Amino acid sequence: MQPPFKLKRPKVKPVHLATGVFVARQGGFFQLKRLNRVAMHQLKVMTTGQHKGRVHPDDPYTSEKLFQELRDAGVLSDRVSREQMEIVRRAVHQFIANDQAAFHGYWPHRPFGNDYTTSDTRLVTMDAGHAPTDGGLGVLLVSALSATPEGNKVLIGIDSILAANSALGDLASPFFEEEELTLRTVPFPDAQELATLMAPQTAALSNLTARLADNFTLETQARLLVLGLCLWVLTCILRWSERACATPFPRLLLADFSQRPRRPVRRASWISVVQARRQLTDYKVLCERADPPESPGNWADLFDFLGKRAGLIQPRSDTSRARKYIEPMPDTIRVLLMSCFRSEEHLLPFGELRVGCGKLGLWL
Amino acid sequence: MVVGGEPDDPQRFREAGFGNLQEDDDIAANVTAFRERLEDLQLAVRLSDGEHRCAALPEDLP
Numbered sequence: 066m067q068p069p070f071k072l073k074r075p076k077v078k079p080v081h082l083a084t085g086v087f088v089a090r091q092g093g094f095f096q097l098k099r100l101n102r103v104a105m106h107q108l109k110v111m112t113t114g115q116h117k118g119r120v121h122p123d124d125p126y127t128s129e130k131l132f133q134e135l136r137d138a139g140v141l142s143d144r145v146s147r148e149q150m151e152i153v154r155r156a157v158h159q160f161i162a163n164d165q166a167a168f169h170g171y172w173p174h175r176p177f178g179n180d181y182t183t184s185d186t187r188l189v190t191m192d193a194g195h196a197p198t199d200g201g202l203g204v205l206l207v208s209a210l211s212a213t214p215e216g217n218k219v220l221i222g223i224d225s226i227l228a229a230n231s232a233l234g235d236l237a238s239p240f241f242e243e244e245e246l247t248l249r250t251v252p253f254p255d256a257q258e259l260a261t262l263m264a265p266q267t268a269a270l271s272n273l274t275a276r277l278a279d280n281f282t283l284e285t286q287a288r289l290l291v292l293g294l295c296l297w298v299l300t301c302i303l304r305w306s307e308r309a310c311a312t313p314f315p316r317l318l319l320a321d322f323s324q325r326p327r328r329p330v331r332r333a334s335w336i337s338v339v340q341a342r343r344q345l346t347d348y349k350v351l352c353e354r355a356d357p358p359e360s361p362g363n364w365a366d367l368f369d370f371l372g373k374r375a376g377l378i379q380p381r382s383d384t385s386r387a388r389k390y391i392e393p394m395p396d397t398i399r400v401l402l403m404s405c406f407r408s409e410e411h412l413l414p415f416g417e418l419r420v421g422c423g424k425l426g427l428w429l
Numbered sequence: 430m431v432v433g434g435e436p437d438d439p440q441r442f443r444e445a446g447f448g449n450l451q452e453d454d455d456i457a458a459n460v461t462a463f464r465e466r467l468e469d470l471q472l473a474v475r476l477s478d479g480e481h482r483c484a485a486l487p488e489d490l491p
Contacts, residue, residue: 276485317445318430322462330459333447337431340445377430391430395470401430402472406485415464415473415481416434 068352069259069305072362073200076370080166082298083291084180085203087189090223093246097190098171099134100240101179102126104161105169106154112175121173140239157240160233184287185234186227193247200362202298204251205259209301212260215271219290222274226287262304266297269404276403292400295375302364303341306348316341318377320391334390338378341368434460 088094102125109126111117125131132150135141141150161167161181168177170192178192191197210216260267273293277286303316318341321334345365352359369389372378376394380387393401405418431438433456442450450456464481467473471487484490 280486314441314444317441317447319442319447320430320432320463321459322432322466323459324462328455329448329450330455333442333450333455336447337445393430398466398470399472402467402483403485410485411489412482412484412491415467415483418434418483 068348068359068361069301070201070205071360072202072364072367073196074198075200075363075366077198077200077202077367078374079291079295079371080164080180081198081200082202082206082294082371083184083287084189084191085197085199085201086206086223086291086294087184087186087203087227088191088197088249089203089207089251090220091186091189091227091246092250093248094189094191094193095187095241095244096171096193096247097179097188097241097244099138099242100157100161100188100237101167101170102131102134103154103240104157104167104237106151106158109169109174111173114173116173124173126169126174135240138242157237160236181233183231183233184226184283185229185231187230187234187241188237189227191249193249197249200367201251205301206294206297208256209259209263210267210270212256213264213267215264216260216267218271219267219274222278222290225278226283226290229283231283259301259305262308263297263301266300270294270297272407273400273404275408276406289396289400289403292375292397293404295371296377296397296400299368299372299375299377302345302368306344306364310344310347310351312344316344318391320393322392331390334392335388338389338391432460432463433457434463 084094105126106128108120109124110119111121116122120127123130125134128147128151131154132141132147135150158167167179167181168174170177170179176192176194178195178198179190180198181188181190197203207220210219270293274290277289281289306312307315317337319330319334319337321328321330323330325331342365345368349361349364352361369378373381373383373389376397377391378389379392380389402418406413431441433439433442435441439450439452439456442456464473467483468475471490472485473481473483474490475481476491482490
């Protein structure tokens with residue numbers, strides 16, 4: 066009955082999950098204040114306080130202030146002009162904020178967490194004063210994975226990805242300050258039970274990790290592994306809620322590959338999404354009616370939001386009025402497929418492919 | 430996730446309340462479409478003996 070975790074926010078994107086896992090794995094993060102000041106080169110006016118509507122007179126993000134800071138810190142040589150520094154800032158911005166999701170995160174601006182889209186341990190950061198953007202899922206994953214040998218193989222794979230220096234990290238490294246890791250450790254009490262429930266999916270993640278190593282660039286390894294972690298989370302909430310609600314048959318997610326919206330398969334796929342969401346809502350109600358009442362958070366919205374971003378649920382648009390159905394995108398198919406192959410297997414007959422329910426049941 | 434390729438999938442679909450899915454017209458067609466998607470992604474190939482084989486990586490295909 067008791068939920069294995071309380072979801073703090075349902076709008077978790079894969080990048081948030083990645084940051085959460087990385088932070089949970091290494092026990093903390095760096096604040097990277099100077100890097101933030103360098104990367105965010107556009108002037109930002111204040112939205113509150115006595116300087117509302119204009120740039121704060123002591124704003125360290127301004128070109129003049131930052132130029133002086135970098136000069137004083139010995140980061141810039143005397144030969145580098147302020148104009149040249151601005152060119153560097155724009156270049157750093159293009160990489161750090163490549164998905165338009167980096168923000169002025171420190172004084173005098175409102176604190177704002179930045180999830181830089183990278184797997185370099187030197188760039189793992191979040192807002193120290195804000196609830197984690199992953200909703201607490203990173204701790205859940207790392208705790209459950211660390212409870213089994215197969216899960217530990219996944220964590221070792223994550224460690225190796227984190228440890229490898231990226232070109233982006235090298236580019237940003239002159240703007241790192243001496244700083245201690247900001248610690249963030251949250252205990253997770255129920256990992257063994259969850260690890261047992263999710264053993265098949267953890268084995269699949271282990272297969273994926275083994276297949277990714279040495280076959281892809283570091284960035285691609287990270288991206289595909291994060292997709293795998295997203296699928297693990299989606300399966301986890303479904304399986305946990307089914308068990309708690311004593312659902313007689315496991316919920317199926319019927320993938321529609323027909324590309325034909327009016328066919329019965331599309332309708333059945335849509336029904337399977339509705340059923341999954343209803344299952345998660347039922348579990349929430351069950352928890353709220355328990356004695357004492359529990360609140361697992363909005364797992365149904367997480368399923369929808371993360372499922373779309375993990376390339377499982379279509380159409381992706383949040384504003385689309387179309388019915389949601391299951392159709393894995395190419396990278397998601399690759400992740401599912403790689404998860405089916407144990408290390409010694411290279412070719413499988415199509416009939417033995419296990420990407421679904423029952424025999425195809427590594428994932429769900 | 431289910432595609433429909435298992436022999437007992439039609440029964441499973443009925444239990445799940447997926448309605449009137451026809452084995453040939455709907456389920457088998459969906460499986461074929463999935464297989465073609467894998468071939469497009471270079472993750473499956475049809476061998477000379479008529480068998481379809483899948484690989485985790487395109488370079489593993491014969």
